[in-house]
Amino acid sequence: MDLPYYEDPGPGLGFEPARTATRSNAPALSLNGTWRFQLRPTAAEPDPGFDADWERSWDEIPVPGHWQLNGHGSPAYTNVRYPFPVDPPHVPDENPTGDYRRGFDLPADWPGPDQGARTLLRFDGVDSCFRVWLNGEPLGHAKGSRLAHEFEVGQLLRPGRNTLAVRVNQWSSGSYLEDQDMWWLSGIFRDVTLLSRPEAALDDHFVHAGYEHATGTGVLSVETSAPATLSIPELGLDRVDPAGPHRIPGVEPWSAEQPRLYDAVLSTPQETVSLRIGFRSIAIEDGVLRVNGRRILFRGVNRHEWHPERGRALDRATMLQDVLLMKRHNINAVRTSHYPPHPDFLDLCDEYGLWVIDECDLETHGFTEVGWRRNPTDDPMWHEACLDRIERTVERDKNHPAILLWSLGNEAGHGANLEAMAAWCHHRDPERPVHYEGDWDSSYVDVYSRMYASHEEVLAIGRREEAPASTPERDAHRRTLPFIQCEYAHAMGNGPGGLTEYQELFERYERLQGGFVWEWIDHGIPQRTPDGTPYYAYGGDFGEPLHDGNFIADGLLFPDRTPSPGLVEFRKVVAPVRIGGTAAGGGGGGLRIDNLYDFRSLEHLAFDWTVEEEGVPVARGTLTVPEVPAGTGVELPLPKVPAAAGESWLTVRATLAEDQPWAPAGHEVAWGQLQLAERPRRTPVPSGSDGSERQDGAALGPARFDPASGVLVRLGGLAVSGPRLDVWRAPTDNDLGGGERSIARAWRRAGLDRMRHRTVSAGPEDGAFVVRSRVAPAATDLGLQAEYRWSLEDGRLRLDLSVVPEGEWDALTLPRLGLRMALPAAFDRATWFGLGPGESYRDTRQAVRVGRFAAPVAQLQTPYVMPQENGNRSEVRWATFLDADGSGLRVEGEPFFDFTARPWTSEDLDAARHTADLHPRDQVFLTLDQAHQGIGSGSCGPGALPQHRLTAGATTFTLLFSEVSAASEVRPS
Ligand code: IPT
Numbered sequence: 010m011d012l013p014y015y016e017d018p019g020p021g022l023g024f025e026p027a028r029t030a031t032r033s034n035a036p037a038l039s040l041n042g043t044w045r046f047q048l049r050p051t052a053a054e055p056d057p058g059f060d061a062d063w064e065r066s067w068d069e070i071p072v073p074g075h076w077q078l079n080g081h082g083s084p085a086y087t088n089v090r091y092p093f094p095v096d097p098p099h100v101p102d103e104n105p106t107g108d109y110r111r112g113f114d115l116p117a118d119w120p121g122p123d124q125g126a127r128t129l130l131r132f133d134g135v136d137s138c139f140r141v142w143l144n145g146e147p148l149g150h151a152k153g154s155r156l157a158h159e160f161e162v163g164q165l166l167r168p169g170r171n172t173l174a175v176r177v178n179q180w181s182s183g184s185y186l187e188d189q190d191m192w193w194l195s196g197i198f199r200d201v202t203l204l205s206r207p208e209a210a211l212d213d214h215f216v217h218a219g220y221e222h223a224t225g226t227g228v229l230s231v232e233t234s235a236p237a238t239l240s241i242p243e244l245g246l247d248r249v250d251p252a253g254p255h256r257i258p259g260v261e262p263w264s265a266e267q268p269r270l271y272d273a274v275l276s277t278p279q280e281t282v283s284l285r286i287g288f289r290s291i292a293i294e295d296g297v298l299r300v301n302g303r304r305i306l307f308r309g310v311n312r313h314e315w316h317p318e319r320g321r322a323l324d325r326a327t328m329l330q331d332v333l334l335m336k337r338h339n340i341n342a343v344r345t346s347h348y349p350p351h352p353d354f355l356d357l358c359d360e361y362g363l364w365v366i367d368e369c370d371l372e373t374h375g376f377t378e379v380g381w382r383r384n385p386t387d388d389p390m391w392h393e394a395c396l397d398r399i400e401r402t403v404e405r406d407k408n409h410p411a412i413l414l415w416s417l418g419n420e421a422g423h424g425a426n427l428e429a430m431a432a433w434c435h436h437r438d439p440e441r442p443v444h445y446e447g448d449w450d451s452s453y454v455d456v457y458s459r460m461y462a463s464h465e466e467v468l469a470i471g472r473r474e475e476a477p478a479s480t481p482e483r484d485a486h487r488r489t490l491p492f493i494q495c496e497y498a499h500a501m502g503n504g505p506g507g508l509t510e511y512q513e514l515f516e517r518y519e520r521l522q523g524g525f526v527w528e529w530i531d532h533g534i535p536q537r538t539p540d541g542t543p544y545y546a547y548g549g550d551f552g553e554p555l556h557d558g559n560f561i562a563d564g565l566l567f568p569d570r571t572p573s574p575g576l577v578e579f580r581k582v583v584a585p586v587r588i589g590g591t592a593a594g595g596g597g598g599g600l601r602i603d604n605l606y607d608f609r610s611l612e613h614l615a616f617d618w619t620v621e622e623e624g625v626p627v628a629r630g631t632l633t634v635p636e637v638p639a640g641t642g643v644e645l646p647l648p649k650v651p652a653a654a655g656e657s658w659l660t661v662r663a664t665l666a667e668d669q670p671w672a673p674a675g676h677e678v679a680w681g682q683l684q685l686a687e688r689p690r691r692t693p694v695p696s697g698s699d700g701s702e703r704q705d706g707a708a709l710g711p712a713r714f715d716p717a718s719g720v721l722v723r724l725g726g727l728a729v730s731g732p733r734l735d736v737w738r739a740p741t742d743n744d745l746g747g748g749e750r751s752i753a754r755a756w757r758r759a760g761l762d763r764m765r766h767r768t769v770s771a772g773p774e775d776g777a778f779v780v781r782s783r784v785a786p787a788a789t790d791l792g793l794q795a796e797y798r799w800s801l802e803d804g805r806l807r808l809d810l811s812v813v814p815e816g817e818w819d820a821l822t823l824p825r826l827g828l829r830m831a832l833p834a835a836f837d838r839a840t841w842f843g844l845g846p847g848e849s850y851r852d853t854r855q856a857v858r859v860g861r862f863a864a865p866v867a868q869l870q871t872p873y874v875m876p877q878e879n880g881n882r883s884e885v886r887w888a889t890f891l892d893a894d895g896s897g898l899r900v901e902g903e904p905f906f907d908f909t910a911r912p913w914t915s916e917d918l919d920a921a922r923h924t925a926d927l928h929p930r931d932q933v934f935l936t937l938d939q940a941h942q943g944i945g946s947g948s949c950g951p952g953a954l955p956q957h958r959l960t961a962g963a964t965t966f967t968l969l970f971s972e973v974s975a976a977s978e979v980r981p982s
Pocket of ligand 1: 527
């Protein structure tokens with residue numbers, strides 16, 4: 010086959026063997042910065058040549074960067090499908106090709122060949138295929154976008170001015186191996202560096218630093234590519250033979266919880282390489298993955314590299330921000346989905362403590378569209394490329410203590426090349442287990458991994474009762490393996506729901522060693538509407554003919570790295586300390602504190618408590634917690650607290666006692682709440698008579714109803730509209746999951762988004778005002794009979810709503826069940842006593858606590874990249890919606906209700922595709938709900954668990970309304 014270099018399935022030509030990323034004192038010159046650039050429509054365009062007038066006429070472009078995010082071409086998003094014909098290894102003629110040029114001055118003291126030195130030109134990442142020239146002479150070409158390539162520049166380097174030319178093709182044979190679910194973005198997106206290599210260079214080394222947990226001994230041996238000495242001052246090793254092995258008693262081990270690193274130096278007469286050594290051992294014993302002798306639990310996330318403006322060209326500050334955000338949200342592990350990250354990120358994982366599954370830059374998912382025919386991972390033509398990719402991954406990253414497992418790639422089907430990659434890993438690095446989810450039988454990997462397995466399936470695996478593998482031998486092998494979910498809890502839009510139930514399984518069954526939420530961050534791209542309103546773009550927004558819409562916005566962080574409610578929930582669910590207990594009235598009861606760390610005691614934490622009555626703090630103190638080793642718990646007496654007059658709660662918090670590298674002292678790690686006293690029972694004093702006196706047919710005390718529809722229109726001085734029975738919510742991404750089979754589709758088919766109201770009767774009855782209506786969608790005889798019974802109680806307007814379904818609702822769920830009403834826009838300050846401060850739904854309710862909270866309506870909206878149901882506050886005892894003067898509406902539950910308050914309607918939310926489509930109206934819209942359908946993670950995975958589904962059934966729901974006037978007492982006494 011005579012193929013152009015960019016279609017040749019091989020990895021390229023002219024580059025050096027892979028070696029470790031290293032910190033050396035040898036001279037290095039960064040070639041990052043402003044380069045010159047020209048984009049051409051095809052790869053066939055002639056090379057502009059060495060003499061081109063690039064310095065004057067070409068555009069400037071930042072390196073590292075992607076050309077699509079710097080004014081040339083535009084981003085495109087597909088998840089699984091290739092945006093070009095599946096015609097391996099060929100790519101279309103339409104192949105955007107970027108020509109890069111830059112000049113640089115060689116430092117006068119740069120060591121030359123006469124001093125025995127070599128010079129390498131290193132590229133840390135170029136997407137997807139590139140060819141390099143120095144001073145007009147070709148150096149080679151390479152593929153493997155997220156892998157490093159070094160070219161020896163030999164005699165081509167000149168004293169003084171040099172010119173570097175790089176031609177990058179958007180599409181290449183490599184694109185078939187890089188079908189990760191992300192934006193297609195091209196260019197030189199990682200660092201470019203010129204590296205001097207002295208004659209006695211230490212190009213490569215391999216640290217083996219084991220930890221014998223029984224004795225506390227470190228066992229150290231460092232392989233080096235050239236004779237060298239090793240020094241670790243802190244351990245008293247001074248210029249010893251790196252090979253050892255050195256047995257070092259009393260070392261402190263490395264773990265994600267306590268990432269102890271020892272600074273070390275490897276030296277040759279001409280080069281010094283600094284190392285950061287972490288002692289730790291990895292073992293799979295009795296079907297359990299252990300580090301330093303202990304079972305660990307992954308509380309992980311899948312991390313793509315993403316910055317809203319820079320794409321995958323991340324700077325170190327952003328990487329550090331990711332690490333700090335992870336640590337502060339109790340995350341202890343990262344799968345580098347689906348390629349090796351920028352090397353600095355792994356340094357940060359070593360330093361701050363995160364377990365890592367380092368994944369190879371390999372995904373061929375689009376072959377699923379053609380029945381996996383000619384899948385590269387099972388075709389000898391691609392053997393070399395596959396092997397080159399895993400070698401470049403392992404060789405570059407092998408010295409990171411943080412990395413526990415190698416992952417062969419993602420969604421690449423299965424085949425001989427993957428098996429060969431696994432075998433190569435086992436041979437090269439026998440100390441680290443190999444992961445690949447696509448090997449469903451786990452025949453060539455060391456951990457059993459699944460993605461999006463339901464709770465039921467995970468339970469079966471935990472009990473070692475899973476369905477058998479394809480052959481008895483394979484089944485027997487797989488049953489000996491620990492289990493992880495390399496992806497679960499799809500964090501798209503509102504959600505994920507069901508985290509708690511997964512965590513319970515992971516904690517209950519030894520074999521289940523946790524998982525990695527999909528995914529860390531929404532890959533939104535900031536854009537503006539013609540009138541200047543900002544929003545985040547997703548697939549299709551750049552005119553791509555083929556795209557997968559907002560499936561690219563499925564992270565725990567919003568694109569600007571603001572934590573979404575999903576991250577706040579995850580932080581609570583995976584908190585390393587669980588605080589609970591019972592508060593039996595009249596003495597008894599007690600606190601229980603469980604240490605869920607894998608290694609640490611709780612010594613680094615301080616415990617404090619607060620008692621709140623009706624959400625108002627009345628007492629506080631600190632707790633002395635004795636030594637609690639990892640994996641154990643203690644019971645403590647309840648602190649002495651004053652007798653409560655109202656509903657009262659004890660909140661206990663665990664915070665950092667001292668500054669940690671990743672968070673300051675006082676940072677909250679965990680909390681728990683115990684109810685001390687129940688809400689006092691109200692003794693209703695019906696006050697029907699004063700109301701009936703004022704009844705003129707459509708009035709009851711301060712309330713005025715529309716005589717025809719029976720709808721409340723006024724409460725004292727307050728104009729209101731509604732409440733009316735309402736079941737619709739703007740579908741969430743999880744409601745929409747499964748396309749035709751989604752619950753959102755079922756709801757729309759049933760017409761729940763366009764219910765009609767027919768007033769059957771409205772009028773006074775026994776001192777009450779009673780409205781009967783039938784609420785139903787078009788084209789069906791399904792319906793809900795609603796009876797609104799309005800009465801007066803203690804000066805409040807009481808509504809008893811009863812709902813009875815009519816017709817065959819069968820398995821159809823309801824989005825929600827409650828009321829909708831509206832107030833004038835000025836009543837936009839909410840205060841409530843209930844769960845908060847954030848949003849919550851029935852299966853995303855761990856991160857919220859009982860308290861009194863206040864927020865303007867504008868802040869009660871969660872800006873999901875694709876607008877959808879959001880902002881619900883749960884288990885609310887009472888809420889007020891007031892204007893700037895403090896007048897407005899108060900609503901009380903009996904006992905609880907959920908609410909949302911928005912400047913737009915559910916229909917507006919439903920119709921909006923981007924946040925910029927939402928425009929405040931002149932009303933505040935309230936939903937006051939008895940219940941919601943759970944959230945689940947059906948956008949990719951299981952929907953809401955059965956106990957979190959909302960089915961139509963006869964029910965009653967009570968609320969009390971009263972007008973708050975500026976002069977009156979807003980808060981209950
Ligand atoms: C899974 C992919 O591995 C991941 O990259 C992402 O695309 C995710 O889906 C959805 O967001 S694969 C899928 C077939 C479960």
